Amino acid sequence: xxxxxxxxxxxxxxxxxxxxxxxxxxxxxxxxxxxxxxxxxxxxxxxxxxxxxxxxxxxxxxxxxxxxxxxxxxxxxxxxxxxxxxxxxxxxxxxxxxxxxxxxxxxxxxxxxxxxxxxxxxxxxxxxxxxxxxxxxxxxxxxxxxxxxxxxxxxxxxxxxxxxxxxxxxxxxxxxxxxxxxxxxxxxxxxxxxxxxxxxxxxxxxxxxxxxxxxxxxxxxxxxxxxxxxxxxxxxxxxxxxxxxxxxxxx
Amino acid sequence: xxxxxxxxxxxxxxxxxxxxxxxxxxxxxxxxxxxxxxxxxxxxxxxxxxxxxxxxxxxxxxxxxxxxxxxxxxxxxxxxxxxxxxxxxxxxxxxxxxxxxxxxxxxxxxxxxxxxxxxxxxxxxxxxxxxxxxxxxxxxxxxxxxxxxxxxxxxxxxxxxxxxxxxxxxxxxxxxxxxxxxxxxxxxxxxxxxxxxxxxxxxxxxxxxxxxxxxx
Numbered sequence: 261x262x263x264x265x266x267x268x269x270x271x272x273x274x275x276x277x278x279x280x281x282x283x284x285x286x287x288x289x290x291x292x293x294x295x296x297x298x299x300x301x302x303x304x305x306x307x308x309x310x311x312x313x314x315x316x317x318x319x320x321x322x323x324x325x326x327x328x329x330x331x332x333x334x335x336x337x338x339x340x341x342x343x344x345x346x347x348x349x350x351x352x353x354x355x356x357x358x359x360x361x362x363x364x365x366x367x368x369x370x371x372x373x374x375x376x377x378x379x380x381x382x383x384x385x386x387x388x389x390x391x392x393x394x395x396x397x398x399x400x401x402x403x404x405x406x407x408x409x410x411x412x413x414x415x416x417x418x419x420x421x422x423x424x425x426x427x428x429x430x431x432x433x434x435x436x437x438x439x440x441x442x443x444x445x446x447x448x449x450x451x452x453x454x455x456x457x458x459x460x461x462x463x464x465x466x467x468x469x470x471x472x473x474x475x476x477x478x479x480x481x482x483x484x485x486x487x488x489x490x491x492x493x494x495x496x497x498x499x500x501x502x503x504x505x506x507x508x509x510x511x
Numbered sequence: 512x513x514x515x516x517x518x519x520x521x522x523x524x525x526x527x528x529x530x531x532x533x534x535x536x537x538x539x540x541x542x543x544x545x546x547x548x549x550x551x552x553x554x555x556x557x558x559x560x561x562x563x564x565x566x567x568x569x570x571x572x573x574x575x576x577x578x579x580x581x582x583x584x585x586x587x588x589x590x591x592x593x594x595x596x597x598x599x600x601x602x603x604x605x606x607x608x609x610x611x612x613x614x615x616x617x618x619x620x621x622x623x624x625x626x627x628x629x630x631x632x633x634x635x636x637x638x639x640x641x642x643x644x645x646x647x648x649x650x651x652x653x654x655x656x657x658x659x660x661x662x663x664x665x666x667x668x669x670x671x672x673x674x675x676x677x678x679x680x681x682x683x684x685x686x687x688x689x690x691x692x693x694x695x696x697x698x699x700x701x702x703x704x705x706x707x708x709x710x711x712x713x714x715x716x717x718x719x720x721x722x723x724x725x726x727x
Contacts, residue, residue: 319628337554339636346634356629360648360725370633373643402725415629422633 267294270457271316271426276325278311285311286322287481293426298458300468300489303478304504309461310353312478313430316459317348330425346374349419349427353434355411357403357418363390364399367418375422382421389417393447409440413447426457433464465509469493477501514690515700518682525682526704532596532668532678533708536603537661543604544611549641551616562612570609574670578602582674599671607664614656618649651723658716662709679704 271293278286285308293299301309314320315327318334318341327334329348335341357366367386371377377385390396393413395406403411412432419427429448433441445467452458452471462468468475468489475492477485477500485498493509496502515522550562569577581598585591592598622645630640650657672680683701687694 317632319632342631342634342636344634345632348632350629350632352625352629354623354625356623356625358626358629358644360651369643370635373639374634404725418633 267296269293270295270297270330271459272326272328273312273315274326276312276315276322276327278308278315278320278322278324285481286315289325289481289483291476291483291486293457293459295425295457296455297473298452298456298460298471299474299476300472301459301461301476301478302463302465302468302504303484306480307478308481309478310430313428313459313461316426316428317345317350319350342374346370346422347425349422349424351412351415351419351427351429351432353431355403355408355415355435357411357414359403362400362402363395363406363414366403366414367421370418370422386417386421389420390414393417394443407440408436409443412436412440412444416444416447416451420451426459427451429458429460429462431461431463433462463508465493477504479504514686514693514696518686521682521685522679522700522704525677525679525701526707528596528676529665529668529678529680529705530708532599532603532671532676533661533665535600536607536668537664539600539604540607540611540660540664541657543608545615545646547608547612548615548619549646551612552619552641554637566609566612568609569606570613572606574602574606574667575673577606578670578674595671595675599668599674599676603664603667603671606667607660610660610663611657614653614660615646615649617656618651618653619645621652622648648725651720651725654716654720654723658713661712661716665708665712666705 269292273289273291276286276289277284289312291299291312301312303309311320315322316329321336329344332344335344357363358369361369364383364386367389368379368382371382371385372379387396387399390399393416395410395413395417398406398410398414403414406414432448433444436444441464445464448458448460448467449471460467460472472489474486475489476483477492477496477498479500485492485496485501487497492501493505496505547562547565550558551566553559578599581592581602582595592601626644626648627640630644635643668678669680671678672684679701683697686697686701690697
């Protein structure tokens with residue numbers, strides 16, 4: 261497998277191996293993501309794509325290999341790890357908005373607690389971001405009062421409030437009702453257009469075609485194939501990818 | 512019922528002693544128990560081990576034995592509490608903290624892991640994510656079990672009567688001895704005084720529970 265890389269690398273995984281007990285969930289994974297690049301990771305369930313995404317901010321630890329972000333090796337724990345995580349935005353499948361905080365507080369919490377911004381400054385920026393993702397008028401509600409699609413857009417705003425270098429999306433639309441998927445994807449597409457570096461684990465092939473610079477296909481803990489979306493969807497090189505695509509695209 | 516009027520001061524002082532024993536010990540147990548719960552979920556093995564040892568040691572020892580040790584035992588290691596009241600507060604807090612810890616820990620475990628993951632992903636460290644995200648949600652779910660612990664504590668204060676603290680139970684035995692002909696009335700008066708504490712707090716806890724409920 262060859263990576264066709266042009267720009268400067270921001271996230272680099274080399275020789276990454278991880279086991280869950282005896283299950284080898286990530287096997288010799290090498291992946292470099294350039295600044296401004298949008299990488300979509302697809303694959304059957306259990307292929308390790310979510311785990312891969314979660315290793316990048318060390319929500320999952322790895323047993324072998326190295327992950328660097330902006331040239332800095334991921335610290336194992338403590339303040340250094342917290343500091344690095346603050347530069348990596350993460351959007352979860354189940355939104356994970358803080359249930360006891362208002363929408364506005366969800367977005368200001370990181371900037372205030374981690375970045376040390378003043379409350380007024382953080383709120384001003386939070387309102388801008390909430391407007392940008394189309395939920396500005398919901399700022400004073402609590403998460404449970406919002407629809408899934410709205411909650412996920414708030415989660416994106418919460419991540420953006422930290423001015424991250426890279427954003428990780430771990431199946432951001434998988435828990436959404438069908439009619440809410442597009443409102444979240446639209447926000448993600450606009451982020452991609454604005455040059456955000458993104459790693460997106462998803463089953464949304466439409467998003468991959470529209471916004472990805474590169475599609476990474478995983479199976480059984482390995483990266484089987486990585487190419488631009490056009491090539492991947494029209495002429496996948498591996499049998500495994502052909503099989504996977506035939507199953508998901510034909511109905 | 513004249514003894515009630517005659518012994519009003521004694522009853523009132525006993526009531527206030529019981530109430531302050533419970534309040535002081537409750538507050539200290541809440542603080543210590545929360546710290547212990549935080550230790551029990553911390554990533555540091557030594558802290559987890561220490562807190563687990565504490566909990567098992569104190570919740571499995573009869574409270575009376577802890578009282579005996581703190582009032583009489585520690586004299587042999589050249590320590591002594593300034594008053595019997597302080598010793599009673601210490602015994603009650605140390606004992607109750609073990610139960611508070613387990614209640615709070617169950618609350619921490621009831622907060623979905625995604626909440627802590629989201630906090631960590633934002634760059635909050637362990638202490639920040641615990642104090643700003645996990646504990647505030649955990650406390651809301653543990654109000655009913657903490658109410659149980661508190662009521663048990665309020666009644667456990669009666670053991671202090673055996674160690675020269677003049678609480679409600681000490682007043683009971685004194686009044687019962689002096690008013691043998693009205694013993695049922697004496698019991699009724701003392702039980703009523705306990706009920707003032709326990710029933711009003713049960714009501715307080717249910718108000719708190721409704722006020723702090725999180726919409727999920």
